[in-house]
Amino acid sequence: MGLQAFVSSRLVTPEGIRPGALLIDGETIRGIVDPGEIPARYSLEDFGTATLLPGLVDSHVHINQPGRTEWEGFCTATRAAAAGGYTMLVDMPLNCVPATTNVAALTAKREAAHGQCWVDWASWGGVVQGNQAEIAPLASAGARGYKCFLVHPGIEEFTMVGEADLRAALPAVAKTELPLLVHAELPGPIDSATSRLQSEDWRHYATYLESRPDEAELGAIRLMLRLCREFKFRLHIVHLATAQALQELKAARDEGLPVTVETCPHYLHLDAEKIPDGATQCKCAPPIRGDKNRESLWQGLRDGIIDFVVTDHSPCPPSMKRPGDANFRDAWGGIASLSMAMPIMWTEASHRGFTLSDIARWMSDKPSQLAGSGARKGRLATGYDADFVVFDPDSEFTVTQNHLHHRHPISPYLGETLRGVVKRTYLRGKPVFREGAFVGHREGREFRQ
Numbered sequence: 019m020g021l022q023a024f025v026s027s028r029l030v031t032p033e034g035i036r037p038g039a040l041l042i043d044g045e046t047i048r049g050i051v052d053p054g055e056i057p058a059r060y061s062l063e064d065f066g067t068a069t070l071l072p073g074l075v076d077s078h079v080h081i082n083q084p085g086r087t088e089w090e091g092f093c094t095a096t097r098a099a100a101a102g103g104y105t106m107l108v109d110m111p112l113n114c115v116p117a118t119t120n121v122a123a124l125t126a127k128r129e130a131a132h133g134q135c136w137v138d139w140a141s142w143g144g145v146v147q148g149n150q151a152e153i154a155p156l157a158s159a160g161a162r163g164y165k166c167f168l169v170h171p172g173i174e175e176f177t178m179v180g181e182a183d184l185r186a187a188l189p190a191v192a193k194t195e196l197p198l199l200v201h202a203e204l205p206g207p208i209d210s211a212t213s214r215l216q217s218e219d220w221r222h223y224a225t226y227l228e229s230r231p232d233e234a235e236l237g238a239i240r241l242m243l244r245l246c247r248e249f250k251f252r253l254h255i256v257h258l259a260t261a262q263a264l265q266e267l268k269a270a271r272d273e274g275l276p277v278t279v280e281t282c283p284h285y286l287h288l289d290a291e292k293i294p295d296g297a298t299q300c301k302c303a304p305p306i307r308g309d310k311n312r313e314s315l316w317q318g319l320r321d322g323i324i325d326f327v328v329t330d331h332s333p334c335p336p337s338m339k340r341p342g343d344a345n346f347r348d349a350w351g352g353i354a355s356l357s358m359a360m361p362i363m364w365t366e367a368s369h370r371g372f373t374l375s376d377i378a379r380w381m382s383d384k385p386s387q388l389a390g391s392g393a394r395k396g397r398l399a400t401g402y403d404a405d406f407v408v409f410d411p412d413s414e415f416t417v418t419q420n421h422l423h424h425r426h427p428i429s430p431y432l433g434e435t436l437r438g439v440v441k442r443t444y445l446r447g448k449p450v451f452r453e454g455a456f457v458g459h460r461e462g463r464e465f466r467q
């Protein structure tokens with residue numbers, strides 16, 4: 019370690035992409051200089067035309083440990099993250115057991131994570147029925163904010179909340195000044211569509227799509243905007259899938275409401291028309307919608323209505339994807355993509371005229387700001403953690419199971435040819451992933467203020 023200089027003709031800084039040298043002292047970026055100005059006492063590594071970006075930050079990941087480590091775990095999730103160019107993950111308060119709805123559960127998660135992590139991590143707390151008294155203690159204990167579900171989350175130990183539960187919790191949430199992340203789908207439209215579709219063929223993706231209509235998302239977003247106006251808390255809409263909500267979200271922002279929005283690579287890359295029957299690896303909630311909707315989501319990103327892109331990495335054991343009957347109703351919903359998100363996004367973004375500065379903003383700076391780590395992670399800038407990724411934006415590769423690295427190598431992207439290769443990932447000055455292999459030790463730690 020000590021003093022290191024990393025040179026590239028393409029450094030992605032907040033001011034733009036430039037040739038330069040990243041000067042690193044121990045775990046911290048000391049400065050960015052022209053390649054000719056590197057002080058003699060720095061050791062030097064030249065990456066040529068490979069691009070240096072800030073390490074990616076994913077504020078929406080389900081690590082599932084403790085309690086469901088057979089689905090995923092700190093070691094396997096952070097390994098997949100390092101291979102994908104991520105240097106910090108923020109874990110959701112479910113599907114681990116216990117769910118992170120009180121301080122004792124957060125402590126249990128810390129014990130499970132200890133010594134397991136290839137990259138840094140942090141945790142959201144949960145807002146569930148009746149846990150208002152836990153909200154302030156969770157903030158004091160280091161939770162980055164809160165997550166709630168307006169619809170059944172698919173597991174039993176994390177209860178969904180309705181308007182009455184939210185009214186009980188929101189004064190405490192607002193007081194912490196931390197964000198509330200909301201899974202915005204209402205059960206009403208989903209339940210009535212599902213019962214109407216009961217005798218349909220659930221191997222068809224179209225049946226599943228019809229069971230989770232745009233109205234479920236729209237109704238939930240309207241409810242949350244109304245509560246945001248009343249309680250003045252920081253509202254964050256997770257995994258927006260319907261482009262029909264964009265104008266109302268823009269109007270809310272224009273009105274001055276503190277609302278932010280994320281979407282995921284799968285909503286920006288896949289479309290319902292091309293999902294084959296039985297392809298339950300493509301099931302997630304809200305569902306991947308049509309091609310026209312996908313293009314509107316890209317426009318939402320372009321217009322800044324959607325702030326950033328996270329994976330919602332949510333794996334499960336292979337049997338839960340129902341390979342036997344390929345039934346979309348009963349298969350677990352979740353797409354695991356930590357290792358593939360950056361090439362997926364670059365493949366889609368580059369041919370739409372976006373740059374790696376946009377990728378850095380969507381996949382590092384903005385999610386880091388949501389997690390309250392924006393002053394230390396998410397940028398190549400003086401004083402920031404020396405987290406960075408060496409990315410070859412011009413090469414292509416075809417996705418195989420060897421590229422995935424999470425516990426069960428299930429993915430909708432197998433066999434696809436993607437643009438952009440993660441060559442190396444550095445965590446606080448040290449390489450953790452290099453040319454396809456993991457190097458060094460598991461030195462990832464929890465991000466604390």
Ligand SMILES: [Zn+2]
Pocket residue numbers: 078080110330332
């Ligand atoms: Zn999620």
